[in-house]
Amino acid sequence: MTTSTARAEVALAVARLAPAAVVLLAAPLLLDVAFGEPGALEELHRRAPDVLGKAALCTLVGSYAITPIATVTGWRWHVILRRDYGLWTFAIAMTDLVLAATLDEHGWRTGIAGTAGQAAGTMATLLLVPLALTSNRWSMRLLGRDWKRLHLLVLPVMLLVALHLVFIGSEAFAVAFVSVTSVLWALRLRPVRQWVTRARKVRA
Numbered sequence: 710m711t712t713s714t715a716r717a718e719v720a721l722a723v724a725r726l727a728p729a730a731v732v733l734l735a736a737p738l739l740l741d742v743a744f745g746e747p748g749a750l751e752e753l754h755r756r757a758p759d760v761l762g763k764a765a766l767c768t769l770v771g772s773y774a775i776t777p778i779a780t781v782t783g784w785r786w787h788v789i790l791r792r793d794y795g796l797w798t799f800a801i802a803m804t805d806l807v808l809a810a811t812l813d814e815h816g817w818r819t820g821i822a823g824t825a826g827q828a829a830g831t832m833a834t835l836l837l838v839p840l841a842l843t844s845n846r847w848s849m850r851l852l853g854r855d856w857k858r859l860h861l862l863v864l865p866v867m868l869l870v871a872l873h874l875v876f877i878g879s880e881a882f883a884v885a886f887v888s889v890t891s892v893l894w895a896l897r898l899r900p901v902r903q904w905v906t907r908a909r910k911v912r913a
């Protein structure tokens with residue numbers, strides 16, 4: 710094994726496990742909930758939308774960035790992360806949705822469609838369901854060309870996430886999200902992709 714292959718394998722292992730940090734960070738609180746500590750469930754409900762929302766945002770952007778990164782760098786070793794991060798986004802956003810829909814010990818819940826922000830977050834999360842369900846090889850083979858068409862659903866997901874951030878009053882995150890995803894989207898356009906690939910090969 711060459712040094713660069715070994716480095717790529719270590720980088721891949723770290724990148725694949727990185728989203729699990731959100732579970733580790735939440736572990737103390739989850740243990741408190743499991744052991745029935747007073748106020749722990751209420752605290753979980755209070756902190757979950759913020760922590761899970763940010764984690765879902767990172768994995769969503771991460772998943773969308775994989776192909777443009779391949780275009781710019783020529784790497785292929787990291788392509789598996791597209792599916793990994795997509796599934797992480799689904800798992801984290803679904804947990805967010807389930808917690809928002811369930812009552813805490815004081816009978817209080819965030820709600821899933823009571824405000825425009827909640828409705829946009831809920832719709833974005835629900836649109837991830839078909840993407841997650843068809844993220845396996847069997848579905849890819851079965852759907853053929855339709856698999857790619859189905860995955861265009863990621864665009865309304867992005868739009869709904871941007872609206873979610875605007876409606877909950879998180880303008881800074883909305884601007885950062887729209888700016889980064891616009892650049893990533895531009896890098897996916899065929900003429901841009903071809904130009905970047907040619908420029909990379911000339912420089913090599």
Ligand code: HEM
Nearest residue numbers: 758759762763765766802806809821827830831833834879
């Ligand atoms: C793909 C799915 C989602 C993404 C990417 C996402 C993203 C985010 C982000 C980044 C934040 C933090 C904003 C900040 O700190 O300024 C946040 C907060 C929040 N999200 Fe989401 N979210 C998603 C799904 C949901 C769902 C399903 C719900 C509930 C129905 C929800 C409800 C909330 C609430 C209530 C907040 C807290 C607002 C506050 O702190 O005042 N989100 N979300």
